[in-house]
Amino acid sequence: MASQTSPWLRSARAPMLIAMLPALLMIAVLIYLTGWAIAYSFTNLELTGVNSINWRWIGFDNYVRLFTRHGFLESLWVTVIFTFFSAIVGQSVFGFSLALALRPLYGVGRTLVEAALMLGWLLPDIVASFLWLAAVSSPGLLNALVLRPLGMQPIDLLAQYALPVVIIANVWKGTAWSYLLFSAALDSVPRDVMEAARVDGATGLQRIFLVVLPMIRAHIATNMLFITIWTFTYFTLIYSLTGGGPGTQTEVLSIFMYHQSFGVGKLGNGAAISVAMMLIVGVLSIFYLRQLKEPK
Amino acid sequence: MDAQSRTPPLMAVALAFIAILWASPFLWLVTTAIDPKTTGSLDFPHALGPDNFIHALSGNSGLQLINSIVLSVGTATLTVIVCAAAAYPLSRLRLPGRNLLLWGLVLLRLLPATGVVVPLYFSALWLHVLNNFGVMLALTVLNLPFALLLLKNFFDTVPIELEEAAYVEGASLFQIITQILMPLSRSGLVVVWFFSFTGAWNEFLLPLIFSRTAAGFPMSVGLFSAFGQHGAVDYGFLAAYSMIYAAPAVLVYFLLRRNLNTGFAGVGVKG
Numbered sequence: 001m002a003s004q005t006s007p008w009l010r011s012a013r014a015p016m017l018i019a020m021l022p023a024l025l026m027i028a029v030l031i032y033l034t035g036w037a038i039a040y041s042f043t044n045l046e047l048t049g050v051n052s053i054n055w056r057w058i059g060f061d062n063y064v065r066l067f068t069r070h071g072f073l074e075s076l077w078v079t080v081i082f083t084f085f086s087a088i089v090g091q092s093v094f095g096f097s098l099a100l101a102l103r104p105l106y107g108v109g110r111t112l113v114e115a116a117l118m119l120g121w122l123l124p125d126i127v128a129s130f131l132w133l134a135a136v137s138s139p140g141l142l143n144a145l146v147l148r149p150l151g152m153q154p155i156d157l158l159a160q161y162a163l164p165v166v167i168i169a170n171v172w173k174g175t176a177w178s179y180l181l182f183s184a185a186l187d188s189v190p191r192d193v194m195e196a197a198r199v200d201g202a203t204g205l206q207r208i209f210l211v212v213l214p215m216i217r218a219h220i221a222t223n224m225l226f227i228t229i230w231t232f233t234y235f236t237l238i239y240s241l242t243g244g245g246p247g248t249q250t251e252v253l254s255i256f257m258y259h260q261s262f263g264v265g266k267l268g269n270g271a272a273i274s275v276a277m278m279l280i281v282g283v284l285s286i287f288y289l290r291q292l293k294e295p296k
Numbered sequence: 297m298d299a300q301s302r303t304p305p306l307m308a309v310a311l312a313f314i315a316i317l318w319a320s321p322f323l324w325l326v327t328t329a330i331d332p333k334t335t336g337s338l339d340f341p342h343a344l345g346p347d348n349f350i351h352a353l354s355g356n357s358g359l360q361l362i363n364s365i366v367l368s369v370g371t372a373t374l375t376v377i378v379c380a381a382a383a384y385p386l387s388r389l390r391l392p393g394r395n396l397l398l399w400g401l402v403l404l405r406l407l408p409a410t411g412v413v414v415p416l417y418f419s420a421l422w423l424h425v426l427n428n429f430g431v432m433l434a435l436t437v438l439n440l441p442f443a444l445l446l447l448k449n450f451f452d453t454v455p456i457e458l459e460e461a462a463y464v465e466g467a468s469l470f471q472i473i474t475q476i477l478m479p480l481s482r483s484g485l486v487v488v489w490f491f492s493f494t495g496a497w498n499e500f501l502l503p504l505i506f507s508r509t510a511a512g513f514p515m516s517v518g519l520f521s522a523f524g525q526h527g528a529v530d531y532g533f534l535a536a537y538s539m540i541y542a543a544p545a546v547l548v549y550f551l552l553r554r555n556l557n558t559g560f561a562g563v564g565v566k567g
Contacts, residue, residue: 029437030404116314
């Protein structure tokens with residue numbers, strides 16, 4: 001914190017305060033929009049028709065509808081499965097394993113694996129989606145390289161295994177981030193601690209579970225915080241691959257919200273879904289942030 | 297060498313397999329894009345030629361590339377300017393309500409952007425900016441909490457003594473900003489610019505709702521709507537379009553890589 005008596009800061013104070021105004025205005029807009037989203041969720045506002053102009057306050061009806069009508073709970077379940085398998089099992093565990101396996105490697109081998117991971121991550125979502133759409137189509141990569149050599153008929157994987165395909169595509173796309181974070185975390189574990197554990201006779205698995213994991217606890221919590229939130233609210237890849245279908249098999253909450261708001265046109269209902277998503281994300285964040293703060 | 301020899305051969309084979317598995321879609325993408333007579337299956341190219349790329353750069357798809365560039369460069373630059381102008385005073389001045397604002401930003405940072413899509417749509421409708429300019433404004437607002445926190449933390453690591461010395465020597469405010477502050481905080485500014493750029497380059501939901509005509513789409517929506525446009529999927533065109541669309545995101549990363557690493561390190565000190 002800089003001293004308040006510095007003549008430089010005293011002379012620059014006025015222009016600095018003026019310079020802050022655009023950002024403050026935008027923060028106000030963001031808070032206002034969030035408040036608006038919450039307010040909408042208590043109305044029967046619709047995209048078109050009578051209710052788009054003459055909307056009324058309807059109390060908690062939209063929220064009651066979430067739990068009594070078909071759709072929300074099913075969509076929540078799909079989202080939970082998608083998040084658990086693609087973010088926690090896929091990206092986190094796999095990313096950590098890769099970071100651990102690549103740690104003793106230097107040179108070309110490591111660069112090649114890292115480059116392959118990074119390409120998936122750097123690619124725009126829609127390009128990743130197109131690649132997977134092509135790979136799982138009947139004449140595509142998976143059928144040509146895996147199923148046909150095994151003597152099976154080519155099948156439309158997206159029609160039959162939509163959710164697994166979407167999960168795998170997201171693991172392919174997102175693992176690099178967890179890998180990078182865990183690589184940095186492993187670098188922060190002091191070498192002599194590992195040596196001491198080795199000398200004391202800890203096996204490889206014991207060293208990982210009893211020494212490394214507790215030491216990088218904060219990194220794990222940070223990683224989980226970000227990828228859980230991102231995956232839980234992810235829209236683009238899933239929507240562009242399946243549109244939520246077939247049926248509602250891959251209709252995660254963000255797609256459900258989009259369909260309710262801009263497909264069916266029930267904006268009030270869509271806003272209620274958004275608020276529910278914000279609440280869930282908020283609770284998850286608090287949980288992870290508590291993990292982050294606890295002593296090692 | 298010593299470290300290399302410790303990797304068991306089985307592990308090396310597994311890693312090589314993973315790398316090939318991960319990269320195989322790109323191989324397909326490249327062979328499909330450079331083959332004007334492609335059928336979409338993984339194959340040696342039937343012919344070589346730039347036809348697909350020419351097709352992907354003409355007409356609406358060419359316009360969509362320009363839209364994406366304008367949208368992303370605009371969003372990134374606007375975000376950096378607005379955030380830097382506020383982050384610097386937040387880092388230097390002891391303002392009333394400063395901690396409240398910072399904690400508010402942390403909370404706002406955690407909100408999913410999907411949550412405010414409906415009010416954003418109405419604001420854009422009301423302001424008559426249901427177009428790429430509206431997307432640019434909306435993305436800047438959504439980027440703000442993260443970018444502001446990151447830059448504030450970054451400015452905290454830049455020593456104030458240099459600015460004071462320059463002030464004593466008679467430098468103007470403008471000179472101090474352009475000659476001292478900006479070169480010193482380059483990495484932080486680059487990180488924010490990079491994140492905003494790739495975020496806007498990727499953005500799909502907002503342009504999907506805001507853009508109305510094919511000539512106005514950015515490349516994300518353009519590619520998405522081209523998936524099912526033809527009776528038979530035109531894999532060559534889509535692959536070439538994908539490569540053109542992916543190139544800037546990959547290129548920007550490698551160009552800024554060194555800055556990004558130092559930027560992250562600087563942020564890590566206090567963040």
